[in-house]
Amino acid sequence: MSNAATKPNINPYLKMALDLGPLVVFFFANSQGKKLAVKYPILADLGEPIFIATALFMVATFISLSVSWALTRSLPIMPLVTGVVVLVFGGLTIYLHNDTFIKLKPTIVNTLFGSVLLIGLMFGKSLLKYAFEAAFKIDEEGWRKLTFRWGCFFFALAAINEVVWRNFSTDFWVAFKVWGNMPLTFIFMMFQMKLWKDHELPEEEEDTV
Structure with missing residues (x-):
């Protein structure tokens, strides 16, 4: 019997949702950006659909990482690095409108x-x-x-x-x-x-x- 502490496992379907969820949000927000801007005026200030999609992508990525941390008290290095780059470059995209x-x-x-x-x-x-x-x-x-x-x-x-x-x-x-x-x-x-x-x-x- 191993004495090493084991990390809690995430349900495979939940893990897939956490991995792919932000990308799906990004695609949906870009394709429906104009409708979202009309329905939620605060998003209209961001400009074109790609900027709305970027902002929601950042939010979805942050939520995904937060849920992963809450469930396992750890973050795999690849999702963590990807998340940091998303937040940094997404922020630059919105701030510089580029x-x-x-x-x-x-x-x-x-x-x-x-x-x-x-x-x-x-x-x-x-x-x-x-x-x-x-x-x-x-x-x-x-x-x-x-x-x-x-x-x-x-x-x-x-x-x-x-x-x-x-x-x-x-x-x-x-x-x-x-x-x-x-x-x-x-x-x-x-x-x-x-x-x-x-x-x-x-x-x-x-x-x-």
Whole structure:
């Protein structure tokens, strides 16, 4: 029996809602921004739908992080970093009335994560292991390969974001951010299943009395 204190687990559906909720709010607020401005005059002062969406995105992100903290008394590093960047760049977007800042957010977050993972590998550290070791039991070579692939994938997401926001409309960028990145991430994860199977550690047999 382990003496280590265990963190309370969040219901998987609630966790999904907390992860995806702010993005859904962002998409809805951008698509319905004009109607929201009419119904709630305080939002009209923010200007175009993208600024209304950014403000509500920030609020939804803060609520999501707060609920996660209230339930587990901890915040995973990736959602925490993403949340901080959302609040900082969202604030700059609204304050300077320039949507470039919120559009740059995915580029900065993904570049940051990719850099941390690949630089960690340069120093012999498979940092992905520390985040997911409890969920995935694979050998060290598997963690190195998985960390490298995720690092490259984060850079690919950053590059895709740059192409999309610089060459397409704001509405298209918002839709792609919500409905494009998630399928891409899911497909990428599916392609990692073989690596996980190839490097999976055998289950430890429990001692019997």
